[in-house]
Amino acid sequence: MGRKKETVTYSSTFSTSVREGSMGAGVQFASTLDPLSDQNSNVVEHYRPRVSYYMREQAGNFHYGKQHPMKPHRLTLTNHLVLNYGLHKYMDVYEPRRATEEEIRQFHAADYIDFLKRVTPDNQNEFGNCFSEFNIGDDCPIFDGMWDFCRIYSGASIEAARKLISGASDIAVNWMGGLHHAKKYEPSGFCYVNDIVLAILQLLRYYPRVLYVDIDIHHGDGVQEAFYTTDRVMTCSFHKYNGEFFPGTGAIDEMGSGLGKFYAINVPLQDGIDDRSYTQLFKTVMTAVMETFKPGAIVLQCGADSLGLDRLGVFNLSIAAHGECVKFMRRFGVPMMVIGGGGYTIRNVARCWTYETGIVCGADLPDQLPNTVYNEFFAPDYSLHPQLSGRVVNHNSRPYLNALTARILEQLRYLKGAPSVQMQEAPPDIQGFLESEEHRQKDIDDDKNKDKKEDRSGRREHIAELYEGDHDHDAEDSSSVLDI
Numbered sequence: 001m002g003r004k005k006e007t008v009t010y011s012s013t014f015s016t017s018v019r020e021g022s023m024g025a026g027v028q029f030a031s032t033l034d035p036l037s038d039q040n041s042n043v044v045e046h047y048r049p050r051v052s053y054y055m056r057e058q059a060g061n062f063h064y065g066k067q068h069p070m071k072p073h074r075l076t077l078t079n080h081l082v083l084n085y086g087l088h089k090y091m092d093v094y095e096p097r098r099a100t101e102e103e104i105r106q107f108h109a110a111d112y113i114d115f116l117k118r119v120t121p122d123n124q125n126e127f128g129n130c131f132s133e134f135n136i137g138d139d140c141p142i143f144d145g146m147w148d149f150c151r152i153y154s155g156a157s158i159e160a161a162r163k164l165i166s167g168a169s170d171i172a173v174n175w176m177g178g179l180h181h182a183k184k185y186e187p188s189g190f191c192y193v194n195d196i197v198l199a200i201l202q203l204l205r206y207y208p209r210v211l212y213v214d215i216d217i218h219h220g221d222g223v224q225e226a227f228y229t230t231d232r233v234m235t236c237s238f239h240k241y242n243g244e245f246f247p248g249t250g251a252i253d254e255m256g257s258g259l260g261k262f263y264a265i266n267v268p269l270q271d272g273i274d275d276r277s278y279t280q281l282f283k284t285v286m287t288a289v290m291e292t293f294k295p296g297a298i299v300l301q302c303g304a305d306s307l308g309l310d311r312l313g314v315f316n317l318s319i320a321a322h323g324e325c326v327k328f329m330r331r332f333g334v335p336m337m338v339i340g341g342g343g344y345t346i347r348n349v350a351r352c353w354t355y356e357t358g359i360v361c362g363a364d365l366p367d368q369l370p371n372t373v374y375n376e377f378f379a380p381d382y383s384l385h386p387q388l389s390g391r392v393v394n395h396n397s398r399p400y401l402n403a404l405t406a407r408i409l410e411q412l413r414y415l416k417g418a419p420s421v422q423m424q425e426a427p428p429d430i431q432g433f434l435e436s437e438e439h440r441q442k443d444i445d446d447d448k449n450k451d452k453k454e455d456r457s458g459r460r461e462h463i464a465e466l467y468e469g470d471h472d473h474d475a476e477d478s479s480s481v482l483d484i
C-alpha cells in the first residue's frame, strides 16, 4: 500500500499542449489584487496563498452519451488552457488518487454504492428494476466507466480537503468536482456521487465551521440536504428559482432545521441577472455571512452554467463577474476549496475555470488565449473574455433584489442571536486525521528527498510532486464515524 510518487511530467500527459518556452507568455503575477470597493475588516491584504491543483487526464475522456449536455471533455479543455497559460508554475499540481468505496460510504448508502459499482451499459438490463429506485434515466444515464469517473472526481475533492487540513495548501482547486445534486441514496442532475459532501465531511474533522458557497445556476440541493440540520456547515446557494427550474428547490424560506435552523441560505434569482446585480448581491450577502459565521474553511462551487450563453442556463453573467465571486472569497484569506459543477457551453466553461485558476494564483492572464490543440473550440475570437451577456432579459428588478437582500440579512441577524451561534468548538478529529496523515506521509517520506515544505502534521512534503495513487488508499481512518 505505497503511495507512488513521480516528478511532474506534463510533457508525457500533455505533450502536444505544453512546450518549453511557450508557457505562460504574457502572464503577469499580480502584486496585489484590486482592492474591494467596500471596506471589510475580514479581508486579508497581500494574501499569497499556496495553491494546489488536482487533475486527471482520464477524467476528460468519459462520455455521458452523445446527446447528453454534460461533457467531461470540458475538463481537458480547461487543463490545456491552464497549462498553456503556464499557471502550473504557480501551483502544486497533483494527479489525485481515486476515492475508495469506504470513503464514498461516509455519505452514500451501501446498496446505492453497490449498484453504482456493478451496473454497466452491458449488464444494465439485469438492473431494470433498480432504475426507478435509483433515479436512473436521461439525466443520469449508465455510461462506460461511470463508477471510475465518480471515484476520480471524488478522490480529488477528498485529497483537496486533506491538503487544506494539513496546511500544505491554502487554496485547493478541483474542476473535476462540484457535483452538488447527488443524494445519499440516488443520483440527480448528472451527479452520482456527491464529492462536495465527502470533502466537507473531511474538513469537519478539523474545522469547527465550514462555509459552502454555490454559484452554479442550479440550487445546491444535495449539499444543503446533507447538512440541513447542523450548525457546523452553512450552505449558501445563488441560483435560478421559480419552483420548476431544476431541481425545484432553493426557495428563500428553506433555512435549515433543528440545530441547523438559519444555517441554510438560499438566494433565489430570476432569468437574465446581469453582472452588476449579481456581484453586488453576492458581495453583500457574503460579507454578512463571513462576519456572522466566521468559517474555518470555505468550499466554493463554481458551476459555470450561470454564465451567459450557457446551453442550459438563463443568466447573463460574464466570465469576469463569475470570477469576481472567486476573487471576493479569496480575499478573506480563509482556507478554500474551489470546485467545478455545471457548465454546458464547454468552450466558456474552460475559459471561466482557467480565468478563475488565474485568480486564485493571483495571476493576470492576457485576453489572448494560448495555443492548444483545441484551438478550434475558441474560434473566432480566441479570447478569454468573449461577450456572453445580452441573450436574456433581466427579470430581476431592483425592488426584488433589495427585498431579497434585506430578507437574507435578516436571517443572518437571527442567526447571530441564536444560541447555537456560540460557535461551539466541536472537538475536531484532528488526532485521527494526523494519524492517517502520518501513515500516508511515511510512504511518501520513504522516497522523497528534495524541495520540501512543512505541513500541519509537522512532517514535510515534496513541493512539486505528482501523486499517483490508486494503490495509495491508506483509508484506514475512513471507518471513523463523523459525528457532526
Ligand SMILES: [Zn+2]
Pocket: 216, 217, 218, 303, 305, 341, 342, 343
Ligand atoms: Zn448547474
